[in-house]
Amino acid sequence: MIRSLFAVFALGLTLTHGGLAIAQTLDPLPSWNDGKAKQSIINFVTKVTEQGSPGFVSPSERIATFDNDGTLWSEQPMYFQLLFALNRVKELAPQHPEWKEKEPFASLLRGDAKRALAGGEHAVLEIVMATHAGMTTEQFENLVKDWIATARHPKTQRHFTEMVYQPMLEVLGYLRANGFKTFIVSGGGIEFMRPWVESVYGIPPEQVIGSSIKTKYEIRDDKPVLVRLPEMNFIDDKEGKPIGIHIHIGRRPIAAFGNSDGDLQMLQWTTAGDGPRFALYVRHTDAEREWAYDRTSSIGRLDKGLDEAQAKGWTVVDMKQDWKVIYPYEK
């Protein structure tokens, strides 16, 4: 689907040159209702790509960064990576008889995820380290690939890769058709995303930034491997996002897309540069087709960010109003 989008844009761009002006008749964002949000995206892209205009930005500087959870795919009833981790706990339980007595594992194995996660950040960290470390990078990649190919969402019963936002796929394709490099900048695990984001979003592994644990280089049976260690390397959230962007990309994005307070610093950093800048928040307002949550949610809280977006005139997408469909399968 991403590929076909691409083909359409390429065609449109080529044919305008022949005088047919097909590009104008093609809607680059067909799943968006007409309105301020859609128009703000098109206006920005038009401005930075118009040769000779004062807002023109050279292609090499057209960097756009996207949060993942809640911005490109859903994140309820809990981050999908956490569902992956919970599944791993169940699979690993036979090798860890001690987990029957030890929190947060004991509650998890009794099916009480809520109680397990009551331990907050510390509990999550324990679960992540127990399930994401202790194997080679290649082994972990295979675990993710297997899970993402088979696991189903508890509410929709869909594959998780089907629960991506069709309107945002169109934004990704539209930006790339206009010379942008698109990056993911997520609080989620960098190695959890890389095995599937290329086929789903068209974003190659080298354009994925995320949280990571440390790895160690070792020679095993005459072959080098990278072993995943139970130790945090980098947390790509809040203040970590501009830091991650700077380390990985080395230049400031001109456009950034998020949905929560965890993205606020990325949007601040992006919009503080010179020249045309674009910042967009996806606001979850659709309890029927997706979920509705913002200022008081424990997952994907959007509170300070919403105030700052309103004060600074950033684009705020109202899912319910602005999006014709949420998921590709609704088309």
Added chain:
Amino acid sequence: MIRSLFAVFALGLTLTHGGLAIAQTLDPLPSWNDGKAKQSIINFVTKVTEQGSPGFVSPSERIATFDNDGTLWSEQPMYFQLLFALNRVKELAPQHPEWKEKEPFASLLRGDAKRALAGGEHAVLEIVMATHAGMTTEQFENLVKDWIATARHPKTQRHFTEMVYQPMLEVLGYLRANGFKTFIVSGGGIEFMRPWVESVYGIPPEQVIGSSIKTKYEIRDDKPVLVRLPEMNFIDDKEGKPIGIHIHIGRRPIAAFGNSDGDLQMLQWTTAGDGPRFALYVRHTDAEREWAYDRTSSIGRLDKGLDEAQAKGWTVVDMKQDWKVIYPYEK
């Protein structure tokens, strides 16, 4: 010059289609003498780009990584970044009267770099932290840009960006013309390289991997900044190179280029993957046109790596024999 190389390749590739077969008559590596090293590069590129051949590699997997110091530019009589740091020490000395009594600064300020560096890694780290931290990332970028535009090499009196290897510039251009993404993977500072490598090597900032210090996100006068802290973040050398490659690129290179034991793990990691693989060591054998050093040098030592290259049949470039010219200004 890089741009004109590109144009030549593009022309060659286009015209072959018209039946003129100009590509065959154009030498992609004109500064290389005919011999095993040159032929091994051309054979590898031909193999992985030949549609339908068993060695064919899809463009997205054509990742090539290059060490910088001693592989793309010279590194004698000491790493050029260290010369930048020594210059910074002199500039900062008036603000640090205590340095007159304190090593390694005292020796440096008396012009005795050798004695200052006798403190080894610890001394170097002290110098780097004193000169590379304590400012914003933007301020540091400007310091590097100023220095690289004006400073001269103590022996050649050339700008440091002139002391890059013409034959390696040709390899970079040749690989990119054949669909490769070229990355730098250097023990040097990531922020020290990014301000100038795009114009010199044609490698954009997001394809530069290097050592780094930690940064901190702050709002100053209502504007976000990243402040450089006197604390190491990552050392991109030896075992660190495969780790840095994995974090930044997320896939294994199919070709890697280095010149020292510090690159050995990168070459091991690269060649341990499936399918066609290429590893190359530049050996500094030319005391007249450049420098001659290998097994016993304190800078850029090539000892274990040379043994492994010979055992595994990696390409070893003999600078004196294989390269018609060293620097672009000798052409």
